[in-house]
Amino acid sequence: MATVTLENIRKSFGKTEVIHGVDIDIADGEFIVIVGPSGCGKSTLLRMVAGLETITSGEVRIGGKRVNEVEPMDRDIAMVFQNYALYPHMSVFDNMAYGLKIKGTPKSEIVARVDAAAEILQLGPYLQRKPRQLSGGQRQRVAMGRAIVRKPAVFLFDEPLSNLDAKLRVQMRLEIKALQRELGVTSLYVTHDQVEAMTLADRMVVMNDGVADQIGAPLDVYANPATIFVAGFIGSPPMNFIDTKQISGWTEPPCVLGVRPEHLHLVSEPEGRISGSVTYAEPLGAETLVHFRTTDGPSVTVRQDGAEPVPSEGERLGIAWKTDKELRFSEEGQRLADS
Amino acid sequence: MEKRVTFRGIWLPILLVLPQIVITAVFFFYPAGKAIWQSLFIPDPFGLSMQYVGLGNFEYLLTDPYYRGAFATTAIFSGLVTLVSMGCALFLAVLADRLIKGSGTYRTLLIWPYAVAPAVAGVLWLFMFNTRVGVVTWYLGQLGYDWNHVLNPHEAMGLVVIASSWGRVSYNFLFFLAGLQAIPRSVVEAAAIDGARFWTRFRTIVFPLLSPTTFFLLVVNIVYAFFETFGVIHTITSGGPQQATTILVYKVYSDGFVGQDLGSSAAQSVILLILVSILTVIQFRYIERRVHY
Numbered sequence: 001m002a003t004v005t006l007e008n009i010r011k012s013f014g015k016t017e018v019i020h021g022v023d024i025d026i027a028d029g030e031f032i033v034i035v036g037p038s039g040c041g042k043s044t045l046l047r048m049v050a051g052l053e054t055i056t057s058g059e060v061r062i063g064g065k066r067v068n069e070v071e072p073m074d075r076d077i078a079m080v081f082q083n084y085a086l087y088p089h090m091s092v093f094d095n096m097a098y099g100l101k102i103k104g105t106p107k108s109e110i111v112a113r114v115d116a117a118a119e120i121l122q123l124g125p126y127l128q129r130k131p132r133q134l135s136g137g138q139r140q141r142v143a144m145g146r147a148i149v150r151k152p153a154v155f156l157f158d159e160p161l162s163n164l165d166a167k168l169r170v171q172m173r174l175e176i177k178a179l180q181r182e183l184g185v186t187s188l189y190v191t192h193d194q195v196e197a198m199t200l201a202d203r204m205v206v207m208n209d210g211v212a213d214q215i216g217a218p219l220d221v222y223a224n225p226a227t228i229f230v231a232g233f234i235g236s237p238p239m240n241f242i243d244t245k246q247i248s249g250w251t252e253p254p255c256v257l258g259v260r261p262e263h264l265h266l267v268s269e270p271e272g273r274i275s276g277s278v279t280y281a282e283p284l285g286a287e288t289l290v291h292f293r294t295t296d297g298p299s300v301t302v303r304q305d306g307a308e309p310v311p312s313e314g315e316r317l318g319i320a321w322k323t324d325k326e327l328r329f330s331e332e333g334q335r336l337a338d339s
Numbered sequence: 340m341e342k343r344v345t346f347r348g349i350w351l352p353i354l355l356v357l358p359q360i361v362i363t364a365v366f367f368f369y370p371a372g373k374a375i376w377q378s379l380f381i382p383d384p385f386g387l388s389m390q391y392v393g394l395g396n397f398e399y400l401l402t403d404p405y406y407r408g409a410f411a412t413t414a415i416f417s418g419l420v421t422l423v424s425m426g427c428a429l430f431l432a433v434l435a436d437r438l439i440k441g442s443g444t445y446r447t448l449l450i451w452p453y454a455v456a457p458a459v460a461g462v463l464w465l466f467m468f469n470t471r472v473g474v475v476t477w478y479l480g481q482l483g484y485d486w487n488h489v490l491n492p493h494e495a496m497g498l499v500v501i502a503s504s505w506g507r508v509s510y511n512f513l514f515f516l517a518g519l520q521a522i523p524r525s526v527v528e529a530a531a532i533d534g535a536r537f538w539t540r541f542r543t544i545v546f547p548l549l550s551p552t553t554f555f556l557l558v559v560n561i562v563y564a565f566f567e568t569f570g571v572i573h574t575i576t577s578g579g580p581q582q583a584t585t586i587l588v589y590k591v592y593s594d595g596f597v598g599q600d601l602g603s604s605a606a607q608s609v610i611l612l613i614l615v616s617i618l619t620v621i622q623f624r625y626i627e628r629r630v631h632y
Contacts, residue, residue, distance in 0.1 A: 050528075050532060051532075052528050052531070052532075071531075072528075072531050072532045073531060073532060073533070073534040073535070073536070077532065078532065079528075079529065079532050081525045081528075081529060082525075083523065083525055085523060085525035085526045085528065085529040086526070086529075087526060087529075087530070087544060088526075088548065089547045089548060098530070098533050098535075098543075099532075099533035099534050102533060102534040102535050102539060103534055146529075146533070150533070
């Protein structure tokens with residue numbers, strides 16, 4: 001168990017800086033999810049914590065101890081890779097026992113620990129198989145098993161679920177969460193999937209282009225995004241952004257308004273704060289997503305209850321929302337104080 | 340569903356495979372058959388008459404201490420060539436695999452020796468180790484070592500091994516590098532996180548995952564050492580001193596074309612033919628059930 005601290009971490013490949021100073025404080029036993037689009041530097045950040053990439057500047061501390069120059073094996077971490085990175089020529093048992101054998105753990109203890117992990121992960125019947133004889137979900141479990149038998153201070157997960165099919169992903173997500181709760185090991189989890197981030201995280205870090213835009217509990221981030229990027233990235237369908245120039249009778253300084261689709265509702269054209277025509281509607285049963293093209297602006301999505309009538313395509317309507325549900329952003333994408 | 344093309348008649352398929360069959364027949368079946376036939380006779384040196392001796396040539400060979408000696412020489416020579424060329428190649432490939440900058444140049448330079456014909460390579464090494472004017476010999480002399488592969492059988496063996504291995508390192512290097520790069524980086528990283536330092540990682544992860552490549556190269560290099568090193572040996576030592584570097588294939592040549600004992604030479608060819616067949620069978624057996632990851 002340990003705390004992890006990242007202090008003004010920067011990373012350059014050649015002359016290109018890809019991570020521009022990230023600070024994260026992770027409490028003991030906390031589950032932190034780093035989420036962002038591909039290429040935002042989230043995996044690089046994780047690999048720097050693991051010691052697989054050098055740190056250009058800044059400091060990583062694990063358990064309060066600076067580890068910048070420490071080899072991966074001496075950092076007391078375990079990592080689960082996206083492609084599992086199992087040793088193909090070794091049995092499941094040997095895969096899990098590898099780290100312990102190198103450390104010179106007594107044989108009886110190796111067997112006990114591997115058996116215990118296999119028990120938790122329901123891998124008992126597969127211990128003598130080779131990884132290629134296992135399904136994707138089982139391989140994923142072996143990778144987890146390899147991480148937990150070593151009883152590390154920190155777990156690192158690099159998109160561990162992205163090679164699984166949708167159903168298995170949901171199942172493994174719950175298992176990972178339960179396992180982490182049970183073991184109470186500090187965890188750092190990288191994903192591009194915002195649903196994984198929302199469901200797993202104690203706190204999430206939203207990365208954008210090498211910068212941590214926002215760090216916070218999932219629901220706080222959802223309700224109070226710090227930037228337009230975060231607002232647009234977290235939530236599906238994404239938040240709508242409406243330029244105040246489109247709103248007739250706007251008297252305050254111009255800005256961009258962000259409103260979640262569930263906070264918009266359809267009204268008759270003159271009643272709406274903005275108006276436009278319906279491009280298409282997607283009835284999903286419990287809810288209906290209505291896509292809207294505003295008269296002189298971008299498209300807007302409205303999420304309405306599935307019981308309400310579905311508007312027909314081309315219908316001209318207005319859109320209204322309560323002012324306390326709107327978030328104000330500057331043209332540069334920063335959140336403005338609520339007026 | 341039948342995916343293969345099926346022909347209605349018999350003549351078109353025969354016509355299509357005919358060129359291959361003709362080539363194989365002319366350059367393999369005919370000479371091989373001729374060798375088997377000749378191995379049963381002892382011809383006179385002028386080729387005017389032949390006397391049937393049955394398996395006499397073989398019987399004689401298997402009791403001939405010189406031929407047995409050539410077997411031992413071949414075993415030592417091919418073992419050493421394989422070991423040296425594969426060992427160097429693996430070492431260089433491991434280095435190249437870790438290289439980030441300039442790896443293209445490094446690789447290209449390492450591949451060049453492969454383009455040098457064995458006989459030419461032999462001459463190059465012969466110049467460097469020439470007992471009177473060789474550069475290496477001179478430096479060795481400065482260090483107080485008197486190099487003379489013309490008189491010393493061990494030095495002669497060493498020289499032909501080096502000359503034969505040299506060009507082969509390139510070939511092996513290419514395969515080893517490709518094999519190393521096919522190992523997923525994350526597997527090696529996982530081992531690093533599991534606590535394995537470089538040498539442990541190499542021994543327990545990299546080398547086992549490289550084993551299909553290693554086995555393939557082992558067979559290919561042994562076959563190379565058996566046959567294609569003729570040019571090197573011919574230019575450097577001509578099998579000497581005292582037959583110290585006469586490998587089986589060189590003995591076929593020297594007994595047959597220098598010694599004019601065509602019957603014995605043919606019998607030796609047949610023995611070599613059997614040897615290489617066994618090697619090929621082993622190789623194909625292995626490739627067929629090769630490990631898939």
